[in-house]
Each structure stands twice: as C-alpha cells, then as structure tokens.
Amino acid sequence: MDAKYKPFGERTPDYQYQNILKKILEEGVYKKHPYQKNGRLTIVTTPKMIFPLSNGAPLITERKISFWRKAVAEIICFIHGARTLDDMERIAGKDWPSWWGEWVDEDSCAIFGLPEGDLGPGSYGPAFHDFPKSDGGSFNQVEAVVKQIKRWPDLSTHKISTWIPNLALQDGDGKRQVVVAPCHGDVQITILDGKLYLQMDQRSADVPIGVPSNMIQYTALTLMFAQVTGYEPYMFIHNLRDAQIYDNQVDYVKEVILREPRPFPTLRITEPNIKNIFDFRPEHFELDDYYPHTAIPDIPVTK
Numbered sequence: 001m002d003a004k005y006k007p008f009g010e011r012t013p014d015y016q017y018q019n020i021l022k023k024i025l026e027e028g029v030y031k032k033h034p035y036q037k038n039g040r041l042t043i044v045t046t047p048k049m050i051f052p053l054s055n056g057a058p059l060i061t062e063r064k065i066s067f068w069r070k071a072v073a074e075i076i077c078f079i080h081g082a083r084t085l086d087d088m089e090r091i092a093g094k095d096w097p098s099w100w101g102e103w104v105d106e107d108s109c110a111i112f113g114l115p116e117g118d119l120g121p122g123s124y125g126p127a128f129h130d131f132p133k134s135d136g137g138s139f140n141q142v143e144a145v146v147k148q149i150k151r152w153p154d155l156s157t158h159k160i161s162t163w164i165p166n167l168a169l170q171d172g173d174g175k176r177q178v179v180v181a182p183c184h185g186d187v188q189i190t191i192l193d194g195k196l197y198l199q200m201d202q203r204s205a206d207v208p209i210g211v212p213s214n215m216i217q218y219t220a221l222t223l224m225f226a227q228v229t230g231y232e233p234y235m236f237i238h239n240l241r242d243a244q245i246y247d248n249q250v251d252y253v254k255e256v257i258l259r260e261p262r263p264f265p266t267l268r269i270t271e272p273n274i275k276n277i278f279d280f281r282p283e284h285f286e287l288d289d290y291y292p293h294t295a296i297p298d299i300p301v302t303k
Helices: 016-027 068-079 085-095 098-102 106-110 124-130 141-151 210-229 247-257
Strands: 029-031 040-043 049-052 158-160 186-192 195-202 232-240 243-246 266-269 285-288
Touching (some): 016 040, 016 247, 040 247, 049 210, 068 210, 141 158, 186 210, 210 232, 243 247
Antiparallel strands (some): 040 243, 049 232, 266 285
C-alpha cells in the first residue's frame, strides 16, 4: 500500500532537522572520542523528529542528497544480513553503499582481528538477520517481525535491535567484534487503525552526514514493512539519542541552516506486487518532486 501523500503544492516545509542542527550548535557540549581525530559538539536532548508521510518523504532539502538510493541500498543490504563489502555489492549491485570501504580498510579491521572488508559479527546485517541465540543458532528478527505483524498486528512487541552487547561493547581486552558499533537500527513498529508507524532510536548520530541518509533509508523501510504486511505507511519517527556535529563540520552546518527548507519529495516503491521483504532492491524505489538547494560537497566525515 502506498503512502497517502498530499499533492506536492499542499505540503509544508519541515524545519525539524534544521532545528536540531541549531540546537547542537547552541547547546552542544564539546567532547573528543579517544579514538577519533576530531572533537565534536554533542547533545542528548534532541526532540523526536516526527514525519507524517502525507507531508512527503523526509529527505532533506537544505542541500541536495544525490546518493539517496545508496542509503536505501544500505538498509536493504543490512536486512539481508550483509556483513562484508562483497555481500553489499552482491545484494545491491551498482547502488551498493561504497562509503563503507573507508571504514573497513585493512588497518581498521585489524584492530578487531577481522579481515579487510569485514564489518564484523556484531554489525548491522548479522544483528538484523542472524542475531545469535543462546543455543548457538541464529534468529532472523526482520522475518519474525513481519510474521508477527501479519498474525497479531495489535501487539506492542514488533521490535528489532541491532545491538549485540557481547560483540559491540569494548572491555579493554580487544574482544569487541565490530568495526563500527551499530549507531542506528533500534526499530519498533506499531499498527493503529490500519496505519503503520515505524520508530527508530539512534544511539549515535553524525547529524550533518549520517542522519540525512538514515532519515530516507528508514522511511524506505517503513514503506517496505507496510507493503508486505498490507498496512498504510503512515509515519516515521526518528529519535537521536546522542547527536553530534564535529568541529570540522561547523562551517558547513552554518551554511545549511541559512537555507530555507522546501517541501519534502515523494518516495514510492515501483513494484507493488512484492510481498516478501527480502525481494526488495534499490532499483524498486523512485523519488519524485525533489527540489533541494544545491549540494554542499566535501563535508568531512570523522572516523
């Protein structure tokens, strides 16, 4: 089922993302991660961003996000269980999220005893698709939630987590088994009056760089869950638990907040007959009505 988008001319610009950037600049506390080169302004009291999909799909308009399909590809790769760069390229093809290459280079992986290109068993894909069970087996959270929604839609336990504590926590002995501890992916779905709401809590958020991708990829996930379960994709809610702007991003952010937001675009699935969530691919998504400001290239990413 498609989202019931308003006609483009009736949509109102959304200021929630921009307001969070302003709040971090004004109230953020400076801190520096011991393993990172740059410090950051951090805040843990950001308001939830609430996006009724009738007002468009939340893809920021303050700067052009031309790589939105790669962001959608990333979440598709993860629900399939992708753990390596090769897995991602095999699943997503030309749209695979190639930015992962710099995060899982030989030196980064070696810190955790992993081969080059391996995100680790504590990463997003293994958590979504192969969450470790106490008996040594694995559990596909995404598949289980789809089945549960279909059978018992009124339950309040339609929940998925990407956090595998024994693989993601650092105890000082080098036992962590994930190159990038999952920052996003704590998902809860609620069905109310035939409408599907998806909430995503984000442990850690690089707001200038990562969050725009997270906004559109979890909107795409909302559409996917809605289509395969038969409910209207109604709302995406995004909660940033630890929101950051790095010190080398501040000048770029100041330019972003000077730009007036424009109405959100339309995101649709082009294959309405797909009923298995694992059959979706990046090319099954189409973006229309996207009229952003110009891109702001070279906003730095801090590893």
